[in-house]
Every structure is written in C-alpha cells, then in structure tokens.
Amino acid sequence: MSxxxxxxxxxxxxxxxFLSLDDILMxxxxxxxxxxSTLPRLAFALGQGAGTGDSIPEGxxxxxxxxxAKGLHDSKRRIISVELPKIYKEAWRTVFSADxxxxxxxxxxxxxxxxxxxxxxxxxxxxxxxxxxILQTFISRFRRIMDSSQNAYNEDTSALVARLDELERALxxxxxxxxxxxxxxxKGQASQITASSLVQNYGKRKFTDMDG
Amino acid sequence: MEPAEAEFLAEKELVTIVPNFxxxxxxxxxxxxGPFNPGLPVEVPVWLAINLKQRQKCRLIPPEWMDVEKLGxxxxxxxxxxxxxxxxxxxxxxxxxxxxxxASDNIPKADxxxxxxxxxxxxxxxxxxxxxxxxxxxQEAHAKLDNLTLMEINTAGTFLTQALDHMYxxxxxxxxGESAHSQDF
Numbered sequence: 001m002s003x004x005x006x007x008x009x010x011x012x013x014x015x016x017x018f019l020s021l022d023d024i025l026m027x028x029x030x031x032x033x034x035x036x037s038t039l040p041r042l043a044f045a046l047g048q049g050a051g052t053g054d055s056i057p058e059g060x061x062x063x064x065x066x067x068x069a070k071g072l073h074d075s076k077r078r079i080i081s082v083e084l085p086k087i088y089k090e091a092w093r094t095v096f097s098a099d100x101x102x103x104x105x106x107x108x109x110x111x112x113x114x115x116x117x118x119x120x121x122x123x124x125x126x127x128x129x130x131x132x133x134i135l136q137t138f139i140s141r142f143r144r145i146m147d148s149s150q151n152a153y154n155e156d157t158s159a160l161v162a163r164l165d166e167l168e169r170a171l172x173x174x175x176x177x178x179x180x181x182x183x184x185x186x187k188g189q190a191s192q193i194t195a196s197s198l199v200q201n202y203g204k205r206k207f208t209d210m211d212g
Numbered sequence: 213m214e215p216a217e218a219e220f221l222a223e224k225e226l227v228t229i230v231p232n233f234x235x236x237x238x239x240x241x242x243x244x245x246g247p248f249n250p251g252l253p254v255e256v257p258v259w260l261a262i263n264l265k266q267r268q269k270c271r272l273i274p275p276e277w278m279d280v281e282k283l284g285x286x287x288x289x290x291x292x293x294x295x296x297x298x299x300x301x302x303x304x305x306x307x308x309x310x311x312x313x314x315a316s317d318n319i320p321k322a323d324x325x326x327x328x329x330x331x332x333x334x335x336x337x338x339x340x341x342x343x344x345x346x347x348x349x350x351q352e353a354h355a356k357l358d359n360l361t362l363m364e365i366n367t368a369g370t371f372l373t374q375a376l377d378h379m380y381x382x383x384x385x386x387x388x389g390e391s392a393h394s395q396d397f
Contacts, residue, residue, distance in 0.1 A: 012381035113378070117385055131385040138382055142375060143345045149371065150341065167378060175371040182367045185215035186309060 010114050010167065014121055022166055026111035027067040027118070031085060035060050036078040066118055073122055082122050084130075085109070093133045100140040105165040112165045113138065141168065149175025153183055218362045222306035223259040229270040230254075258307065262314050272315040277301065278308070280321050283328040290335045296359040305333060305363045336364055344372050348379065 011017035016027065035056050039046075043054035046062055056062070064072075064080065072079045086092060087108045096103065105112050116134045120127050141164075148160045149172045157176070161169050184190055224242075230253050237246035245256055253273060256264075264270040277283070277300035289297050301307060308329045316322040340360070347355050 012378060013384055113382065117382065120385055128386065131382070135379070135382045135386065138379060139348055139351070142348050146341055146345065146371065146375075150337075150368070171371060171375055171378070174374050178367050178370050182215050182363075185219070188313065190214070190216040190219075 009170070012113060012117050012167075014117065016114075016118065022111070022170075023114065026114040026166075027070075028065050029109055029111060029115055030063040030065050031069050031082050031119075033062050033064050033069060033080050033082040035062055036081050039079075066115065070118070070121060084119065084124065084126070085115075087112070088116060088119060088126075088130050088133075090126075093129065096133050096137045100137040101144055103137075104163040105141075105168070106163055108165075110166050113167045145172055146175060148172070150179050152176070153179055213362075213366050215363065215366060218303075218366055219306045219310070221362070222303035223262075223310070224257050225301065225303055225307060226255045227258050227261050227275060227307075227311075228253050228255050228273040229261050229264065230273065231264065231270045233269050258310060262310060265315050272311065272318040274311065274319045275301070275307070277304075278311070278319065278325060280324050280328065283325060283332070287328055287332045287335070290332050294339070296336060296339065296357060298359045299332075299361060302361050303363075304329065304361065333364075336360075337367065340364060340368050344368065348375065351379075351383075 008017055008020040010020045010022040010026065016023040035058060038058050039056040041055055043056050046056065046064070062080070064082075069080065069082050073082065109115060113134055116130060120131060124130075145164065145168055148157075152160060157172075161172055164172060181190075230251060231248045232250045233248060234250055235246060235248040237244055242257075245260070246254070248254060261270065261272055265272055282300070286297060286299070308326065311319060312322050312326055319325065340357070343355070343357060
C-alpha cells in the first residue's frame with residue numbers, strides 16, 4: 001500500500017466511468033457529423049458563426065465532441081447524425097489487421113480504445129467489425145508493450161511511449177513500476193524510509209515563522 | 213504485493229547457523245528455538261540468523277542448494293526446458309539476496325552464485341513473458357503454470373492482470389447490448 005492515490009480507470013465498455021479522468025478527457029474528442037434539422041441560434045456555440053443569432057442550416061457538416069453527440073443522438077428525433085472517424089473505417093481497419101505495431105496510436109487520437117468502445121453506442125452496421133478490430137489491435141500490441149516496459153530500467157522512455165495511446169501508457173507505467181520496485185528492492189533501497197510524495201512539495205517552515 | 217513483503221515471508225525459512233554463544237531453549241509464539249551451544253550447528257529462521265550475524269554472534273552455513281555446481285545444473289535445465297523447473301526453495305531469490313548481502317564471507321564463491329541465480333531468474337522471467345504473450349494472443353480462458361515463485365509472480369503480475377482486465381472489457385463489447393440504456397422522450 002505505498003500508493004498515495006488510486007486513480008479510477010476508464011470504463012472500456014459501452015458506458016463510461018463517471019469518475020474517471022481519462023474518460024472525461026476522452027469524451028472531449030470530436031466526431032464528424034451532420035445536422036439533420038435546422039439548429040436555431042446555435043451556430044456560435046458550435047463554432048460555425050460569428051453572430052449569436054445565426055442558425056445552422058440543415059445538412060451542414062459539424063465536428064461535435066463525443067459527450068454532445070451521445071446526448072443528442074436519438075433515432076426518433078433526428079437532430080444530428082454521426083459518422084465514424086476515419087481511423088475506425090474500413091481502410092484503417094485493414095491497416096490494423098495487417099500489422100498493428102507500426103501505427104502511431106497517439107497521433108491517431110490518444111484514446112483509441114476508449115473512443116472506439118464509445119462509438120459502439122451509436123447504431124452502425126459496422127459495429128461488430130469495429131469491436132473486433134479494437135480487440136485484435138490490443139492483443140497484437142500487447143507483446144511490445146510488455147517487453148519494452150519490463151526491460152527499460154532507468155532509461156529515457158519517451159521514445160518508447162511516443163506511439164502508445166493513453167490506455168497503453170497506463171499499462172506501460174504499471175509494467176515499469178513492477179520492474180522498478182523489484183530493482184529497488186534488490187539494491188536494498190526498499191528498507192530505506194523516504195518522504196511520501198504527497199508531502200515532498202511542502203515548503204520547510206522555519207521556527208521563527210511560527211512564533212508570533 | 214511488494215518485493216519487501218515477499219522478502220518478509222521468505223524470512224521464515226530455516227537455515228543452519230553455528231553460534232558462538234550459549235543460550236537455553238527459547239520459547240517463541242511460532243515455536244521453540246534452541247538450545248544454542250557454541251560450535252554446534254542449529255536451525256533457526258532466516259530473520260534470526262541475519263540478526264545474529266549482524267551482531268557477530270554466529271556463522272552462517274549456506275543451504276545445500278547454494279552451491280556453484282548445483283545452481284549451474286539448475287540454470288542449464290532451465291534453459292533447456294520450455295516449462296519451469298522446480299526450484300530448490302520457493303524463495304530462492306530472496307534468500308540469495310539476504311544471505312549474499314549479509315553473510316557473503318561465509319559463502320564460498322559468492323559472486324559466481326549471484327551470477328548464476330541472476331541468469332536463472334532472467335531465463336524464468338523470459339519464459340513467463342512468452343507464456344503471457346501466447347495466453348493473450350490466443351485469448352485463452354485459463355492457464356496453469358507450475359513451479360513459479362512468489363517474487364516472479366509479483367514482478368509480472370500487476371501488468372498482466374491489468375492487461376487482462378482491459379481485454380475482458382473490450383471483449384464484452386463484442387456482444388451487442390440487449391438493453392437500451394438511453395432515455396426516450
């Protein structure tokens with residue numbers, strides 16, 4: 001129990017974890033979509049007009065964040081319709097199935113797995129293939145994450161994590177922590193008492209400050 | 213579990229020492245120890261042996277598996293086999309570190325022993341990773357690995373269980389959800 005703080009992990013299923021910071025950041029990512037009906041006076045809010053009275057005409061293309069898309073999406077009242085971002089489409093899916101290790105998942109949207117799982121909420125005939133691709137990508141990249149995280153001790157790991165998305169980075173850190181704990185124990189530092197990370201940043205106050 | 217906790221558990225193992233003091237049998241909660249007579253070997257738990265050694269009250273005798281030939285054989289067998297060999301002690305890593313740090317003068321060829329144990333450890337960890345990778349790749353539901361020690365499980369365990377958690381959640385996405393959880397108005 002040497003952790004000072006246990007973060008809540010992302011919910012990778014169809015529902016996000018309400019308390020997870022990763023999920024909150026992930027839901028800010030934008031989706032391409034179309035306005036199905038006229039949206040009066042919302043042009044300014046969605047970044048498309050200058051005046052507060054402008055409305056968005058029907059059929060115009062929009063980039064909406066995920067949280068807004070999930071809220072407005074409804075098959076009966078057609079307010080907006082969403083499309084898949086290009087990395088979840090057919091062309092990129094074949095790239096992933098060919099070799100998932102070469103793709104720079106950080107550039108493609110740093111929340112590939114989480115965002116992909118959320119996309120399954122919208123009815124789309126390609127959903128089973130998207131879910132399968134996400135799973136297979138994770139499995140193919142697992143080996144490389146495991147090897148790189150368990151072998152890089154005391155080195156600069158920025159080159160190794162540059163191409164990983166956020167979920168994989170969390171896994172990488174877990175692997176590094178296992179390795180670091182073991183090495184630190186082997187060197188005998190595990191029995192030394194160190195200051196907790198929570199209080200290390202407190203400034204030291206001198207006695208004279210506390211009097212009067 | 214942290215490596216320090218595994219080391220704590222390892223300190224219960226028994227090791228032979230030769231004390232240079234005398235003391236009657238002592239009664240502890242875990243059992244009786246003793247009696248201690250100078251020059252006569254007696255078996256004590258490692259925590260007591262290390263403490264006595266630090267106070268220069270005894271001489272440690274290395275366990276019979278901590279010997280260059282035996283460890284060399286184990287290392288060669290580890291490299292040949294695909295499965296894990298049975299290690300002479302379930303706490304071989306912790307005992308090696310403790311005994312070689314505190315009592316290296318009582319153990320012949322301490323450096324070679326350290327190298328041999330490290331080689332064996334590296335081979336076993338590599339096998340563990342290979343097995344974890346094939347487990348994930350084939351999406352198996354259940355795997356059984358014999359003869360793993362606690363320290364090895366600790367080093368690789370956190371990463372593996374987290375990765376398997378993620379895989380499980382991604383896999384339940386494959387089943388289409390039956391219930392609609394959005395509100396209709």
